[in-house]
Amino acid sequence: MLFACFVAAFISPAVAENLTVAEVLKPAELGDRYVFELKCARDPFSVKCTYGTIKGDGVNEEQLVEYLKVFLPEIKLYPSQCFQKAKVRNIILCNGLKFDGQKRSAIPDWENDTLYYDVVYWEPVEYKQLVIHHELFHMVDVHDDGRLYQDDAWKRLLPETFKYGNGGRNAMGDKTMSLLTDDVSGFVTKYSTTGVEEDKAETFAHMILHPRYLAKRAQSEGLLEAKMFQTKRLLKQFCPEMGDDFWKQAASISRPDDMN
Structure with missing residues (x-):
């Protein structure tokens, strides 16, 4: 057992x-x-x-x-x-x-x-892994400053012309929404475009599950690079124990579906 x-x-x-x-x-x-x-x-x-x-x-x-x-x-x-x-x-x-x-x-x-x-x-193991990290980040996001649906620092990273969708609740039921995609520069999934809270949680979760893929994209996508930097800074400020060693540990895990 x-x-x-x-x-x-x-x-x-x-x-x-x-x-x-x-x-x-x-x-x-x-x-x-x-x-x-x-x-x-x-x-x-x-x-x-x-x-x-x-x-x-x-x-x-x-x-x-x-x-x-x-x-x-x-x-x-x-x-x-x-x-x-x-x-x-x-x-x-x-x-x-x-x-x-x-x-x-x-x-x-x-x-x-x-x-x-x-x-x-949703049976795929990869989706279950993603959800574990994504939802935990929402708890972090609520308690770091008491706000979930607003983040002025994150907003300043985005192009002035960009507008989020109408929230993650209205995108439920589509299994493709949380799949990695480079269709929208600076965003890791379609789901991340639905709201700032989902953008942050998706970025965080995929940084843990696909660190090499995101690092490679960040080399040519300044917005994604800035989001990853902001995510790491937020986590370290919130919980000092989640600094460089935390990310090294996450990156050390071999995942069958990792995208290089």
Whole structure:
């Protein structure tokens, strides 16, 4: 077994009323390094937030084991201080995740200090890896300055004529949106053009998953180079432990789909 688990003795009060059946997972790979509780939903749940309703279903053992093979190596990249400063107190693994009825692969619930990940949604391993980093960055982005949908420093990097789309929510359901593409200079995916918050999260996630590909593009794309520099600076200011060594560690991982 990859983990030992037991019925949670304590569930965050913000979700306790509706998320009544959950288990705390204790993967040996994580040990006691991290401040968050990794939980697995075993029954359907519904959590009401001020900005919408989060719903999901339980996960069976086979689904959980397969997902942890993807999830744990990615999470281990991060220093414990990142989760503490991003106020990630709970990570909940589930199935059938939805936000106000819309299917989601993951949801950053900063109101309740919780990240939700759907262990089944969209099977490709590469997409699951991307989502892990992308959604965690949203938690960082919220807590570094209290703003998610506005970033004046990032905006100054962009051409004056550029305008983002109408947000990531309206681009859900298209599997091609988060695929790497150089169709739009300075942007790593189509999804990154939908909003500043998605641009930042996509840039960060692909810097971890495809560092050599992005570094090569940045040689001829000044905007992408500036975004990568800004991302590294933001992370180091937010969490000093995420400096050069963090990026070297990420780049040292051999990934089958890495694009050189």
